[in-house]
Amino acid sequence: MPKENSLLNATTIRHDWQIDEIMQFFNLPLLDLIFLAQKVHRNHFEPNQVQLSSLLNIKTGGCSEDCAYCSQSKRFDTDTSDQALMSVEDIVNAAKKAKEKGSSRFCMGTAWRSPKKAIDFAQILDIIKAVKALDLETCMTLGMLTEEQAQQLKIAGLDYYNHNLDTSPDYYKKIVSTHSYQDRLNTLNHIRNAGLKMCCGGIIGMGETIEDRAALLQNLANLPIHPESVPINQLIPIEGTPLGKIAKIDTFDIVGCIATARILMPTSYVRLSAGRTEMSDELQALCFLAGANSVFYGEKLLTTDNPNVEQDQSLFKRLGLQII
């Protein structure tokens, strides 16, 4: 029996993945890996569908943290400046537009280590209620949460919380010094205890090894419940950050990561996330074949550009992808 088939036979929904098992996937010829991932994908999903989430940065810049990839840290000299939390009205208007263009989920981000001021948190709860009333799924990414904050978000009607593990535990120490991997895991725990759905993934292209990528996916897949959404971002190098001039990775690397994420987390939506503006249509098609079934949709991510909606609509049409 070909090696890839024996690997597939061993695959069910598991939470006890070992690094050497995950490395076996990374070491397969890419086309075998894609084939395996597509088989898993078809066992759990309609194969020709793509879920669309739109993003809005509702509090830009001025962040206390030192995440080496981020345009919004106040420690780095980037083009992004500190702005106030947006008003409920402006956010609702942006959410309405995202819905009109076909998004099913509206994700809102803040450049915070964690929500600190009571007045801001009260506004966040109002924002959730107002966006939810538009009949959109809601997602927030506000940094680290306490158990009580997670519960309050849930009560306000929040559907998803995004909090990424971003890389392996070892490599995380080289990327961020102001909070720890364990802090991230604690917040993930609070999200689950509050009954929120989880969006959790990472970034590739920060100088990590293949083993680091395997360890990121291991940490995601070995969570007690797989995240419902797994965003796989390719680093967007930001001038002025420590990673602003890092060498580009091979274009196929993202395909292998998506395929492995699909195999390890068969029922999760795997999102082809940051980095799509630099990708050809053909590369994105390969990512969908490898099991990606979600994208960020709309002209902007947080502070950087994303493909425009006409381009994306045309791509989905040419590939026969149905928007959900």
Ligand code: SAM
């Ligand atoms: N402050 C919150 C936090 O750190 O969780 C929420 C916002 S933070 C910007 C959300 C995620 O965006 C990060 O965890 C990272 O995965 C992603 N991200 C940020 N800058 C990026 C970049 N330059 N390239 C790719 N992904 C990036």
Ligand code: DTB
């Ligand atoms: C995620 O995993 N990627 C999104 C969202 N979650 C918040 C953010 C991507 C940010 C890319 C860089 C920027 O626009 O600043």
Ligand code: SF4
């Ligand atoms: Fe950027 Fe979030 Fe890190 Fe702040 S905590 S520097 S916003 S990634």
